[in-house]
Amino acid sequence: MPDGAGWPPVLYAGPADMAARFGLQELIALAPLPDSEALPANGPPVFADRWPESGTENQREEGEGSGGPLPPYDAARVNDALERASREADSYLAVRLPVPLDTAGGIPQPLGAAVCDMARYHLCAGFGMQDSEAVERRYREALAWLREVARGAAAIVVPAPPEAPLPQAPEPEVIFRPGRHERFF
Template sequence: MSYATQPDLVARFGLQELIEQTDRVNAAVIDAAVVDRELAYASAVIDGYLAARYVLPLPTVPDLLVGLCCDLVRYALYTDAAPDIVRDRYKAAVASLRDISNGAIKLDAATPSAASSGLVEMVGSERLFSRAVR
């Protein structure tokens, strides 16, 4: 499941930036293969953080995750040194994913996994002794 799309990236960062960072030959069009590869990788990273707390796949993609995915992809598209703003947004996205994984940030549309409930379940054998007379 991809958390963002190429149009999401264009809407957030502009067509020209995506062309410059993906079409390394002509700088004329967006290389969709490069974008798709990075979207898949960023979505896999997000799944890794979410799996600790939520049942996947999510029923709907929260806007927060769309933005975080876009920030991860944007950073990955810079093969040379990324500008400070891109690096800062990447670090903030990773920090937000950690917070989601730890439960500091809650995703409303997601179903918590059984492992993330924080409750302890005890299972034991049947009783050996009781007050009942047999």
């Protein structure tokens, strides 16, 4: 699937993957909306799978932490970072694989994790935030893994798309014709 004009870009990870990997608080801190007071920056991390029972005491009292709307973050900035990281990954993968990868069967977990780490770094570095040593280390590790894939020292297994069942041919009709075989008249 070409990544040209008229085609949506193929992302190897999404905002939900980022929230599951780093926690919603970090996602909000990396890409806050203007005038957002969604979550305090100094609380414990809130991961996507624990959001309904998480949140601050005030949010739980107001119903926000119990199945209410997720805290806001700048989805455009997050998607921009994910797209940038996906295209950066493509630049390494293109040495061995046709890119963008066909993701109909799913995205390989190591690739999704690497793209999340790269997007996190881009969010920190691209918007004037000071990136920590851990964020930069994970970014460098993701690039090192992609270099290994490009070199052929590591493999990336792209899941095959689920195949539709093949249509079954009708059973051939058996026609008995006299005179064709000694047992038949």
